[in-house]
Amino acid sequence: MAADLKVEKVLDLKGLACPMPVVKLSKAIKEIEVGQVIEATTTDRGSLTDFPAWAKTSGNEIVKTEEGDKEFKFYVKRAE
Amino acid sequence: MEDLEKQLAEMKSRLDTLSNKSPQNKISLIVFSGDLDKALAAFVIASGAVAMGMEAVMFFTFWGTPLLRAKGKEAGDKDPMSKMFGAMLPTGARDAKLSKMNMGGMGTAMMKSLMKKKNVASLEEFLALAEELGVRIFICEMSMDLMGFKREEMIEYEHLTYGGVAGFLAEAQESKIQLFI
Numbered sequence: 001m002a003a004d005l006k007v008e009k010v011l012d013l014k015g016l017a018c019p020m021p022v023v024k025l026s027k028a029i030k031e032i033e034v035g036q037v038i039e040a041t042t043t044d045r046g047s048l049t050d051f052p053a054w055a056k057t058s059g060n061e062i063v064k065t066e067e068g069d070k071e072f073k074f075y076v077k078r079a080e
Numbered sequence: 081m082e083d084l085e086k087q088l089a090e091m092k093s094r095l096d097t098l099s100n101k102s103p104q105n106k107i108s109l110i111v112f113s114g115d116l117d118k119a120l121a122a123f124v125i126a127s128g129a130v131a132m133g134m135e136a137v138m139f140f141t142f143w144g145t146p147l148l149r150a151k152g153k154e155a156g157d158k159d160p161m162s163k164m165f166g167a168m169l170p171t172g173a174r175d176a177k178l179s180k181m182n183m184g185g186m187g188t189a190m191m192k193s194l195m196k197k198k199n200v201a202s203l204e205e206f207l208a209l210a211e212e213l214g215v216r217i218f219i220c221e222m223s224m225d226l227m228g229f230k231r232e233e234m235i236e237y238e239h240l241t242y243g244g245v246a247g248f249l250a251e252a253q254e255s256k257i258q259l260f261i
Binding site for chain 1: 124127128130131132133198199200201209213
């Protein structure tokens with residue numbers, strides 16, 4: 001089901017500290033079309049709360065989250 | 081029937097006035113402090129706000145004013161008091177110190193090296209990011225005057241305005257979030 005998530009853009013945000021992950025994500029989301037998905041990987045633990053909060057206020061959707069030991073992968077769909 | 085129409089028109093005009101007065105998706109911050117840690121917090125919040133789709137305005141006043149001085153730019157023709165202020169206050173973001181544990185400069189140096197190690201942007205980098213993100217900065221004219229700073233010695237910043245408290249309050253009035261740092 002989730003296996004056929006077509007990723008339009010891959011964003012490597014590893015090593016970036018707050019607020020850079022959300023700042024870069026907000027820029028990147030403008031570069032894809034509505035309905036397309038960005039795969040973003042971060043090492044910043046804060047992004048686990050930051051990304052959902054950002055998605056809520058920006059009106060975009062986090063379709064999937066993969067929480068690893070040191071890395072966190074987010075699949076973000078542009079909603080508008 | 082006529083009465084209903086009149087009421088409707090009145091309601092419409094009230095609604096228009098209300099929506100014009102309701103706060104915009106904007107955050108206004110006063111940066112009163114000239115400390116490195118406090119200024120950093122201000123920039124993190126401002127950048128984060130823009131990332132969340134908000135407009136951000138920062139008003140630098142009092143101790144925050146020297147943070148916007150440019151290194152290497154000098155303004156001539158200053159009276160002794162202004163020269164003294166100029167020498168005693170930080171010359172721009174790079175000279176900012178921690179509000180606590182500065183320990184004669186050692187604490188600040190340690191913090192800066194820790195930030196670099198953890199890939200946290202420096203204050204100068206945050207300033208550049210703010211410019212890129214369209215954060216508007218107001219510099220308090222009164223503070224400039226008090227401290228004897230001239231416009232020639234301040235940084236180049238694309239969205240910069242020199243103003244007073246009214247300019248800031250006009251922005252603050254229509255903001256959803258107002259902060260004093």
